[in-house]
Amino acid sequence: MGWTCFAAAAACAASPALASETPLYQPAPAWVVPTPAPDPAQIAKDAPAVVIFDSQQRIENGRLSSYVDTATRVASPEMLSQLATLTIPWAPDKGDLIVHELSILRGDKRIDLLAQGQRFTVLRREQSLEQRELTGILTATLPVEGLQVGDILRLRLTTTSKDGALAGRVQGEEALVAAPARVGYVHLALSWPTAAPPRWKVHAEGVAPTTAVKGDYTELSFALPAPKQPDMPADAPTRFRHPPLIELTSFADWADVSKVMAPLYATDGAIALGSPLAAEVDAIMKAEATPLGRTQRALELVQDKVRYLAVGMNGGNYVPQKPARTWALRYGDCKAKTLLLLALLHAMKIEAEPVLAHIQLGDFVAERLPSVAAFNHVLVKADVGGETLWLDGTGMWSRLPDIRDTPPFHTVLPVRAAGAELLRIVPRVPARPFMDVTVAADESSSADLPSVFDAKAVVRGGAAAAMSASFSELPEKQKRQAIGQVLRGFVGDARIASATMATDPVAGTLTLTARGVTASHWRTEDRRLKRLLASATAGLEFAPDRTRPAWKAIPVVAAGPFAAHMRVAVRLPDGGRGFTLEGQPETVARVAGAAIARSARLDGGTVTVDETVAAAGGEIAAADIPSERDRAAVIKANAPRLVAPEATRRYWELAGADPAGATQIKAIDDVYTAVIANDPDEVGGYASRAAFREGIGDRKGALADLTRALAIEPSVALYLRRAAVREVLGDVPAAVADAEAARQLDPSSVQAIASVARLDAEHGDLAGGVALLDERIALGGDTRAALQEAKAGLIGEYGDAAEAVKLYDTLVVEKPGSPSLLNGRCWVKGTRALMLDTALKDCTESIELSSATGAALDSRAMVWFRMGRYAEALRDLDAVLAATPGKSASRYLRGIVLARLHRDAEAGRDLAIARRLDPTVDKTYGRFGIKPEAAAAAAAAVRAKG
Numbered sequence: 049m050g051w052t053c054f055a056a057a058a059a060c061a062a063s064p065a066l067a068s069e070t071p072l073y074q075p076a077p078a079w080v081v082p083t084p085a086p087d088p089a090q091i092a093k094d095a096p097a098v099v100i101f102d103s104q105q106r107i108e109n110g111r112l113s114s115y116v117d118t119a120t121r122v123a124s125p126e127m128l129s130q131l132a133t134l135t136i137p138w139a140p141d142k143g144d145l146i147v148h149e150l151s152i153l154r155g156d157k158r159i160d161l162l163a164q165g166q167r168f169t170v171l172r173r174e175q176s177l178e179q180r181e182l183t184g185i186l187t188a189t190l191p192v193e194g195l196q197v198g199d200i201l202r203l204r205l206t207t208t209s210k211d212g213a214l215a216g217r218v219q220g221e222e223a224l225v226a227a228p229a230r231v232g233y234v235h236l237a238l239s240w241p242t243a244a245p246p247r248w249k250v251h252a253e254g255v256a257p258t259t260a261v262k263g264d265y266t267e268l269s270f271a272l273p274a275p276k277q278p279d280m281p282a283d284a285p286t287r288f289r290h291p292p293l294i295e296l297t298s299f300a301d302w303a304d305v306s307k308v309m310a311p312l313y314a315t316d317g318a319i320a321l322g323s324p325l326a327a328e329v330d331a332i333m334k335a336e337a338t339p340l341g342r343t344q345r346a347l348e349l350v351q352d353k354v355r356y357l358a359v360g361m362n363g364g365n366y367v368p369q370k371p372a373r374t375w376a377l378r379y380g381d382c383k384a385k386t387l388l389l390l391a392l393l394h395a396m397k398i399e400a401e402p403v404l405a406h407i408q409l410g411d412f413v414a415e416r417l418p419s420v421a422a423f424n425h426v427l428v429k430a431d432v433g434g435e436t437l438w439l440d441g442t443g444m445w446s447r448l449p450d451i452r453d454t455p456p457f458h459t460v461l462p463v464r465a466a467g468a469e470l471l472r473i474v475p476r477v478p479a480r481p482f483m484d485v486t487v488a489a490d491e492s493s494s495a496d497l498p499s500v501f502d503a504k505a506v507v508r509g510g511a512a513a514a515m516s517a518s519f520s521e522l523p524e525k526q527k528r529q530a531i532g533q534v535l536r537g538f539v540g541d542a543r544i545a546s547a548t549m550a551t552d553p554v555a556g557t558l559t560l561t562a563r564g565v566t567a568s569h570w571r572t573e574d575r576r577l578k579r580l581l582a583s584a585t586a587g588l589e590f591a592p593d594r595t596r597p598a599w600k601a602i603p604v605v606a607a608g609p610f611a612a613h614m615r616v617a618v619r620l621p622d623g624g625r626g627f628t629l630e631g632q633p634e635t636v637a638r639v640a641g642a643a644i645a646r647s648a649r650l651d652g653g654t655v656t657v658d659e660t661v662a663a664a665g666g667e668i669a670a671a672d673i674p675s676e677r678d679r680a681a682v683i684k685a686n687a688p689r690l691v692a693p694e695a696t697r698r699y700w701e702l703a704g705a706d707p708a709g710a711t712q713i714k715a716i717d718d719v720y721t722a723v724i725a726n727d728p729d730e731v732g733g734y735a736s737r738a739a740f741r742e743g744i745g746d747r748k749g750a751l752a753d754l755t756r757a758l759a760i761e762p763s764v765a766l767y768l769r770r771a772a773v774r775e776v777l778g779d780v781p782a783a784v785a786d787a788e789a790a791r792q793l794d795p796s797s798v799q800a801i802a803s804v805a806r807l808d809a810e811h812g813d814l815a816g817g818v819a820l821l822d823e824r825i826a827l828g829g830d831t832r833a834a835l836q837e838a839k840a841g842l843i844g845e846y847g848d849a850a851e852a853v854k855l856y857d858t859l860v861v862e863k864p865g866s867p868s869l870l871n872g873r874c875w876v877k878g879t880r881a882l883m884l885d886t887a888l889k890d891c892t893e894s895i896e897l898s899s900a901t902g903a904a905l906d907s908r909a910m911v912w913f914r915m916g917r918y919a920e921a922l923r924d925l926d927a928v929l930a931a932t933p934g935k936s937a938s939r940y941l942r943g944i945v946l947a948r949l950h951r952d953a954e955a956g957r958d959l960a961i962a963r964r965l966d967p968t969v970d971k972t973y974g975r976f977g978i979k980p981e982a983a984a985a986a987a988a989a990v991r992a993k994g
Contacts, residue, residue: 069140071168071188076148076204079239079265080104080115086232088153088200096230097123099200106265107218107240107296111143111210119153119202119232128197136168136188136205143208145188152192153200166193213366215308219419221295224252226274236270238296249417252292253277270294283592284602285667287412297419303467305404305418309366310465312383313402318371318391325375329395339398339432343439344448346392350441352553354388355379366420385441386426393430400430400439403460403471410458414470427455429462438473444513445556453478454609456665475664477643481613483507485538487583489618492653493712495570495577495692496699496934498740499618500715501542503535505560512558516551528726535562538583538614542566543736545722565719565736570692575930577692578630581648584614584659585687590640590680592673601670606641608665617656618690621710624653626693632686639679641666648688655690700934700964704744716740731757735766738773745964747773764790764797771803776967780811798831802838809846817842833863837872844876845975852876853883867898871907878910879976887911902928906938913941913978918948936965940973944980955980 076082083102091099100119105112122128138145150166152159168188195201225234240246242264250257254275257268280289299305319325332345357379368383371391380388386402393400404423406413416422428439438454440446446453454476462468483505490500507515519530532544544564551558570577592604620627627650635646642663649656668676697707706713720737727733738753754770767790775783784807790800801824805817821839825832836859844852856873863869871894877887891908895901905924912921925942928935943958959980962969973979 068144069186070170071136072144072146073162073167074146074148076115077106077113077206079106080206081237083117083233083235085158085202086119086153086200088155091121091200091232095121096232097121097127098230098234099232100202101225101231101234103222103235104237105220105222105239107220107238107246107298109210110214110216110218111208112218112220113206113208115204115206117202117204119200122195122197122199122201125197128195131201132192132195134168134190134192134203137185138188138207139185139209142211144206146206146208147204148206149202149204150190150192151202152195153202154196154198159194161192164193166190211366213308213312214420217298217304217308217419218246219295219297219299219421221293221419221421224250224255224270224274224292224294225272226252226292227276229273231273234272236272236294237267238269238294239265239267242266244298246296246298247417248294248296250294251290251415252294255292255294257294278598279596281593281599281602281604283604284599285411285605286409287415288602290409290412295417295419295421297417297421299418302418302461302469305420306461306463306468307465309402309404309420309463312367313387313390313463315371315387315391315394318387319395320372323372325371325391326395328375329392332392333396339396340451341448342396343393343398343430343432343437344446344451346389346396346398347439347441347446347451349392350385350389351444351446353378354385354441356385356442357381382426382440382442386428389428389439389441393428398430398432400428402426402463403429403438404463405455405457405460407457410456410460413459413461423461425457426463427457427460429460444510445553446509447554447556449479450509450556452476454664456609475609475666477662477664478609478611480508481611481660481662482509482511483612485535485612485614487539487614487616489616490712490715491568492619492621492710493706494621494697494699494702495579496568497712497743498565498567498716499569500565500712500719501539501563503539503562503564505535505538507558507560508556512551512556515560516549516558519549525726531560532562532564534560539564540566540569543719543723543733545719545726563719564723565716572931572933576694577696579618579690579692580687581616581618581655581657581690582646582659582687583616583657584612584661585635585644585646585683588639588644588680588684590677592668592677594670594673603670604640604668604673606663606666606668608641608663610665611660611662613658613660615656615658617654619654620690621692621697622653623709624650624655626696627655628691629655629688630691631688633688635683635686637679637683639683640676641668644683646688650690657688698933699743700745700961702744704746713744729760731761731763731766734760735769738769742773747777751777762789762793764794764800767793768799768803771807775807775810778967780807783807784811796829796831798834798838801835802842805838805842806845809842814842814846818847833859837869841872841876844872844880849876849880849882865897867894867904870894870897871904874904874911875907878907878914881914881977884911884915888915902932902935902938906935906941909938909941909945913945913948918945921945922949934965936962936969937972939965940969941978944973944978947980 081104083100086099097120099121100117102117104115120131122131136145147168150161152161168190171187171189192201222236225231242261245266248268252274255270257270260267260269274292277292319329328349332342336342336345354374355378368387369380371388374380374384374388390400390402403426404420405425405427406423407425413422427441430437430439435452437451440455454473457473459470459472461470485503485505487501487503519527522530528544528547531547531549532542536542542564544562547562549558549560570579594600594602629648629650633648635644637644642661645660647658702713720733720740724733724737734753734757738750738757741753742750751770751773754766754773758766758770767786771783771786774786784804787800787803787807790797791804794800801820805820808817808820818839821835821842825835825839840852840855840859843855853873853876856869856876860866860869860873870890874887874890874894877883877890888908888911891904891911894904895908898904905928909921909924912924922942922945925938925945928938929942939958940962943955943962946955946958
């Protein structure tokens with residue numbers, strides 16, 4: 049049990065209650081060496097809030113007495129709120145709570161709250177009484193009257209504990225305060241009769257306690273805080289990452305621990321003849337003929353018919369509730385469930401025994417001293433048909449296929465009357481995936497469009513039970529959101545149109561389904577559209593950090609036990625014609641402790657990928673880390689990808705409807721319609737559908753959706769989106785009004801200010817646009833530079849190009865090497881056909897300095913065009929469009945360049961695409977004197993000369 053008085057003490061002793069059920073008020077024990085009271089005048093304002101933390105423990109006659117002295121400075125109103133009510137839990141069945149002092153130190157005054165009559169009150173609410181049936185814990189509370197910010201609150205008390213369940217043994221553990229924790233004075237002392245010493249062990253670096261004999265007692269004293277403990281990698285086993293602590297024990301060895309616990313789990317007479325539990329045993333025996341089947345039925349009964357009430361073994365609550373009581377109440381903790389399961393199995397002549405485990409620190413157990421405190425859980429080990437089965441009554445929905453699965457507890461201790469040594473659980477891969485996911489995606493119209501999916505996840509075991517209990521209580525909308533959130537982990541960020549859940553108690557499964565849309569999974573890579581197919585193994589990473597010399601020998605925890613399966617089928621455009629697979633379609637490998645099976649095939653217009661990942665758990669030796677890292681990198685690099693043909697259908701080729709044989713556009717529209725119907729007062733559905741409609745050329749539909757969204761919740765982004773749509777539709781005054789509305793919402797928004805200024809200029813009021821920018825520039829601040837750049841660009845497009853170049857010159861001097869400024873200056877020079885020699889230098893420098901080169905390449909292409917160097921212009925435009933084929937400006941200029949190169953058919957195609965993408969593109973380039981007709985005339989003149 050823990051020694052700190054604020055930790056829950058032990059409960060449910062084997063003997064009747066002897067101690068007081070109310071706090072006692074007495075002087076401190078004579079063996080305590082008191083710490084002098086702090087002087088508030090000597091404490092700096094930036095001193096630690098904890099002024100004193102003094103813990104002194106004494107072991108004698110099987111009893112542990114824990115004295116704690118705390119002095120805490122109320123440094124803030126928040127701390128005042130925290131300290132305004134004191135709460136102390138303790139177990140009266142095992143010992144007393146004795147309060148020695150409760151006082152406030154204020155300046156040179158000491159206010160004795162106990163002398164003023166303040167006393168702790170013991171909580172006796174009904175829920176506390178029910179809880180006490182299992183824990184024996186009472187809670188003493190006291191509102192601290194008169195406490196103020198700046199005061200020091202001092203509390204000194206002792207708790208005593210003698211646990212009858214430990215048969216006279218004593219055990220304890222105490223966390224050691226270590227740097228960088230800040231405490232004014234911290235001290236820990238442990239003492240015991242020299243004639244009956246316990247064993248003790250420190251699990252911390254740089255801690256050297258001193259030992260002294262004082263009369264008949266030996267005292268172990270610690271000067272704290274301990275040094276900062278060595279940093280450890282987060283993926284190290286817990287035996288390397290445990291908190292610093294000291295533990296002591298009077299147990300002789302692990303066999304002694306096992307023997308002491310054994311009587312608590314004796315099952316003789318636990319199920320009386322003719323009792324309800326006896327009837328359950330008879331029912332199982334009749335329903336199942338085999339020991340394995342009976343074992344599973346007993347486990348299912350304990351898991352599913354008895355509610356788990358979380359009352360851990362921490363703190364020494366070691367006595368399990370009797371099986372008949374557990375069955376009558378239909379709830380119990382791990383001890384109660386384990387004893388009930390043991391009683392059922394023994395009644396059916398099935399060999400089984402309890403085992404103690406630690407849920408979080410299982411691999412640390414073997415390094416600890418023998419004590420029950422090394423564990424916080426208990427379960428059943430059964431031997432059936434020559435097989436070892438690990439049965440956890442606190443689990444949920446385990447079924448016959450899962451009966452051989454193993455828990456991740458590493459090292460356990462069997463509980464036997466003859467005693468037992470520690471036993472390592474040999475982990476196994478789970479028999480069934482904890483989650484089995486299938487996804488059918490419709491991408492039949494274009495890879496550019498959102499992907500419509502139907503997803504199903506079959507969840508098993510405890511996760512299924514937890515989700516079922518949680519989701520079933522939710523209102524329909526929240527349930528849909530919760531299910532969608534689970535499935536988003538497999539399909540990506542999505543809009544969910546519908547979601548369902550269904551439980552199968554016989555199979556122990558929960559089936560979740562959802563229909564929705566996600567953003568396109570296709571990406572441009574090496575000038576081709578590609579789609580990563582692997583999902584479960586796509587993010588495979590194994591990159592442990594063992595660069596520090598002290599870490600080189602530390603192994604890595606391998607995930608597990610777990611298993612997951614995922615199958616994704618994608619319906620492709622054009623019946624899959626021209627689509628190919630790259631990478632490694634078939635993979636069977638083992639990496640980082642996990643077995644991976646992955647296959648991909650392209651058949652009949654559908655590509656299907658099937659993935660299974662399974663792992664038993666364990667550790668990866670430090671020496672194996674490099675080879676495992678390399679293997680993981682190879683598997684990830686070879687993940688199958690789908691490659692679209694160069695001529696695959698793009699979104700700008702769609703006329704607002706599905707092409708023959710495709711269904712994607714209608715499916716997307718149906719999903720968005722359902723999303724909006726589900727939540728008609730939420731912006732998201734309208735905004736998403738507007739983006740989709742705009743992409744397929746339905747700008748009027750997009751305008752309607754944006755208008756609905758703005759009516760619900762106006763925002764700068766929505767106003768600017770609607771302004772852009774209205775401008776494309778030719779309604780510039782309305783676009784100006786929207787941009788102005790965005791600016792009114794956020795007068796500091798650079799995007800809104802620049803949009804208003806540009807639309808003013810587009811509407812013929814360049815002076816007004818510049819004045820608006822100047823007004824904001826004069827205010828200074830973080831946005832000044834961005835607004836100055838916007839001003840230079842605006843003048844360069846609509847006004848005096850030479851003036852714009854001068855503005856850019858000034859800005860470049862202030863911020864040399866800015867790719868954005870260099871590109872802006874290049875663009876003005878190119879579009880307005882001036883200073884072309886330096887324009888080329890500007891663009892090239894911007895390209896060299898920038899990680900995103902598309903804009904500067906497009907600008908340089910304009911300069912090449914102005915210089916009549918069409919081949920170079922085409923090369924840069926090809927590079928831009930390879931990365932962003934939907935860039936209308938580059939597509940338009942490419943059409944112009946192709947016409948100059950006498951490639952008229954290609955020119956016409958690019959110009960048509962550009963106009964479909966942006967109906968205002970002719971107007972934009974016409975402002976610079978660049979028109980298709982002029983390009984055609986120039987090309988004809990060249991041909992005539994030839």
